[in-house]
Amino acid sequence: MTSSSNNAALEVKTKDGVKFGKELREKEFCFKKGFLNLNHGSFGTIPRAVRDTMRDFQDECEGRPDPFIRYRYPVHLDEAREAMAKLLNTPSSTLVFVPNASTGVNTVLRNIVFQPGEHILIFSTIYGACEKTVSYVTETTPAESVKIAYTFPVEDDWLLTEFERKVKEVESKGGKVRIAVFDTVVSAPGVRMPFERLTQKCKELGVMSCIDGAHGVGHLNIDLDALDPDFFVSNCHKWLHVPRGCAIFHVAQRNQDIIRSTLPTSHGFTPKGEKVDSPMPKSAFVSPDKSPFVSNFEFVGTIDNSPYLCVPAALKWRESLGGETVIMDYCQTLAREAGKHVAGVLGTEVMENSTGTLGQCCLSNVRLPISPSLVQDIATKSGIDKGEVGNMIRDFMERLSCEEYGTFIMMKWYAGVWWTRLSGQVYLEMADFEWAAKTIKEICERVEKGEWAVPKGKL
Template identity: 45%
Template sequence: MPFDFQNEPTNFGHEMLAHFSFAPGYRNLNHGSFGASPLKIRDKANELRNECETTPCPFIKYRFPQLLDESRAVMSEFLGVPESTIVFVPNATTGVNTVLRNMVWNTDGKDEILQLDVIYGACGKTTSYVCEANGDKVHTREIGFIYPVDDFEIVRAFREAIEASRKDGFRPRIAIFDTISSNPAIRLPSEKLTALCHAEGVLSLLDAAHGIGQIELNLVSLDPDFLVSNCHKWLFTARACAVFYVPERNQAMMRSTLPTSHGFITRSTETMSMEKFTDEAHQKTTFVSNFEFVDGDVECGGEEEIRNYCIQLCHKGGQKVAEILGTRILENHARTSTDCCMVDILLPLRTPTEGDGCLVKGKDGPDITVTEWMQQNMIKYYKTFMPVFPFQGSWWVRLSAQIYLEESDFEWAGRTLKELCEKLQDMEN
């Protein structure tokens, strides 16, 4: 499928590698973790960095805010929401922290944070820290499943958790959930969960780290209370860049950036509402000015074609890997959980996932985990990286599809994983 990348028509697949800078022989089957930006975007980012270094004060004080506004304008149009609701932060975890650490919890100890058991690790740590830092003011309520699970069951369990929270005398204040979870990669019914939160009067914090560029985000119809999405993963921007969306109704809650910086205004000195203009020259609201010193560099185009190619490749490639391994992919009955550009495949390993049994005996060094043994050997002997992780008592691998990959890469991945699994089992026998 041809893709016009800055006036250079290129077919999806290995031809697209010409626009990236991967090392010879390296197969990037893990785009989902850190993304990869095309050379021309990197060149533009380096051009701006050089401009900053040659004239730092003029660039930082005047040029950078102008460029940032241009990026915000492009992103607001891309997401179909007002420019006043869009700012940039370094990554999705920063956005999640910004929301949760700005929350003012009630002193009666009845507030609860609702979360799924597949919450991203760092975000789960954040909710734990928020609870610890606030004493007994706030608690978490986790909703767990045996996966795969259909969307209606997730929505039903979420509704029941809200009801149970209130029945137990608590107050469900905010719910955090993903568009697509990380490990395992599961497309979640985020639209239905957001609607449920609206109906129940619970704030919705949508962790769309894997959202923008991978799935269509219609924020007008979705209308989350807060959303953060990494642009450097699936939108090909330079690292690190994430869009942070806060509708105007909730901007007064976001008192401070992390860390607190020049844009913060104390309540004792604030003489106008949060909608006042704090920058007379550029007419920016407090919310926008507060987040101004965060880098953002956006390129958009061909999104539907990219998504269609990557999702189809992921479906076909994932099935091929499962066939080679003699296992299966993690998929629910309706096949909605795999409607994305990442796929989880069961590894044919008998190794336990808990306790000392999950350690590989080191010949010349310390014992290491199965995850580290697999991933280190991938890098050393196969010039690739694929996330390996324990889940529900088994070992799984997550593969990412992208425009520079083809089915042959997934077939190669299947053979590579099979060899690694066989070597590991021989070591343990």
């Protein structure tokens, strides 16, 4: 069980006296009765107040489509950019919105004009879609890729040393690492990367930094003025309580001439050798006072961009809870204590390195007590290829958590064993993870009984 001091740290109330956890969940959130959301990290969610703001914007757009899209939307968008600029401590001229972090990473890598011998450096725990983006770019341009291979848990110092070694190895062969892509917090397993130190190391080595902060704003303290990355993108719809899909995309002033095209290419694109006075044939869509970078991203095709406009409402709601520090401290403390408790019930351990840096975030990873040899025997008897077992059991457990337990519990086959990733959030409390521990234990027992290997309908 948790210590009394840490229990006290989780006794947090909003400015209106509503207790974080179940009380806040029932008062402020939109969850269906009987569903417990234990996987905030994947898709996030919004409180009713922010949902209502989004619907107000959507109603205004439907009520007067042209006046809203042409004249009102840019005003609200600038307000959202200014709000994010204050939160991230950076000029609003460095910020635009994109639908998600993957779009931001794609925008960077597809805009860089790579020369022969230039490399994109990635880490083995890069988000899958981003790694495939790198593969696509290396197929269609002269760029090459290089990967730092490892299995968590590893030490931050080792990652920094290996990063420098890999960059110099490429250089020793006549190449150059043009850009490095790395996370703030890895998606799976959910661990914190030493992104601040990696960004500084990029500067020392003459490598551009592209930070995938999918788990960034609202999750960790991000100071872009101090960090000074070349490129940074962070989902707002995961941890900042903004509707899906919304991500803030930061490009340092020194690099804005690199980002010539949005995805898809918008009216703001300027072909080489031409001068375009306005991103669209209609001057209503742009102010001449805005930079080409900001103007380019202001109108990227017709989609529902109302989530972008909800940033001020989300920040106002978070302030009503106590503000960014209160929220992050609660979520990070809850994730750590939840991980300890679940590991204790399961008789396993939390993924962590010797310096305790991996768990300095709102996620924790607990090893599941499933015997690989036992389930491999079940696979053999059932005629299942051994190479399919890891992900097959993962999929079985996740679906089972949905269909029979009224939740979704994220599972991961990693380093030859199974893990669960737990998310700390303001609408959760330790009682929820006490229930989760019993539920996960029961699911693991069902795995070892072989239910996953029995065709549906045959039980």
